[in-house]
Amino acid sequence: MTLQPHRSRQPLREPWTTERFYQERALACDHALDSSTRSTYSSHLNSYLAFCDAHAFPYTPTADILSFYVVYMSYHIEPRSITSYLSGICSSLESYYPGVRKLRNDPLVVRTLRGCMRMRSKPVQRKRALECTDLQRAITTYPPRSYDDHLFMALLFTGFHCLLRLGDMVQPDKPELRTLRKITRRASLTLDDEPVTFTLPTHKSDRAFEGDHVVLTNLINAGPDPVAIFRTGSTSTATGGVEARTGTSIVGSEAEYAPVRVFIEKTLSQYRLHQLSRDEAVSAFSKYFHPVAEKLGTPVENANSAV
Template identity: 50%
Template structure:
């Protein structure tokens, strides 16, 4: 008769003091939001507290107070932003006033915000999405450059465009207090094949499981072989200059590229076009995939969007996109 091996006993756990439990919970609550999100939410809360102080209202959220705050702010900022402010206020006040979200969704507050949007909203002024022609132009100007930073910028631009990356996933914030090495892509995560390259995003904005995600660019995709070869060229140059550094993206002086540095390079390429910004890269990539007939679900997965918000990035009218896609299909194929 065979007997099952006894399961190892779980190590005995020691009880924590109430002070430690409260301390550890406070740390977890502090890190529940990304630093940049927490900064935005704190700004919204300061706006609400200033309003209450100015109007001599108590800070306890009520339908009356929140609805009056909404219409006041709608007179001073874009009403669509007031919606985001309310999300931040609810997040910051919820530990102290657990019913704040119920108050936020009440009929009085919701209808006041809807009316404020109808009365005071201005047309959305979206930045221009980069096109494939824009990418070709930058590539022709920089791919033969002997400057390290030119190659870095070009590699990041093309990788971000074709992999639908947020600018914040490629560079560091300008504000030092928002920088975190947990978001820096590592050289050791890079996987190279003959026809593709891949690296890991350790964490990103929509990563709810905090497990990271992979960025993969293949030469059979819309990107073509030039992006893969460009990445390999940059990687060889980077490894030669900084063989012992862990960061994937590094400038010629060994610093991690920042948002302001990338934007300066971008505006140099497009002659200070005010309609070109950091979002132009991701929006352009999503639009290019849509024009190529890629399904919405694949675009959403490629860009790591947690919802259908990617549709806001496609900067062409659906009818125009349909016409362009049909025109491409009707073009005669070259004979072999």
């Protein structure tokens, strides 16, 4: 018996030219990776190209060249990081050399990387986890006096109680990496009743673009109330830094940008951590928002002795 398929009526759609197909496909492939991931992968590719130029190797990847790259870089960076470097190199070169991922998984490259990890890897040093007493000491030692202070405390307490990372609440310093699609809109914020809720629109690992519904409430019942601090930070009308006031963040006004990392660095400087380098300052503050152990760089009680 032969089954005849049901012929449904299709809407009229304008056919595309071959040039249009190539253009749209190239655009889709370009957006397959997040902007921050593309920037990181570009840095990894530049590392590989500089390595080939310095040693007069061809750019065409081979198992030998990749294994040489692994050995060479293990003397300059943590060998565990070479894995992500190879991922970025493969992603960037795959369009030109389709077999690069097979070369990445070649036994010679895998064994070389494993050997470098055994010989030169260093133990992971984790920072002390942030505790409720640290939050109490922070707000007692440095009571908020301006809009920026209220904003910083709101970010600090919200990140701790909601297990948010720094990237969930601020934007990158580089304008080309900023996107409004990742900013929490003030329209999603509910302040009428407790708990306070807002929506994180998306992040680079959220392929379904479903977002996250964040709930802020005081579950610990010890120390300052995070909800009260959040309300104060979001409704403050005092003048503050331009990075803080031009934001569509959970505590900013409806404007163009959310607070950036530079704002966090400046705030850390005001909190007597100004002798830290830029990377150290950002790293120290980012520890506040790590959901497990890497939350705090310098304890608040040791801030005075650190400068």
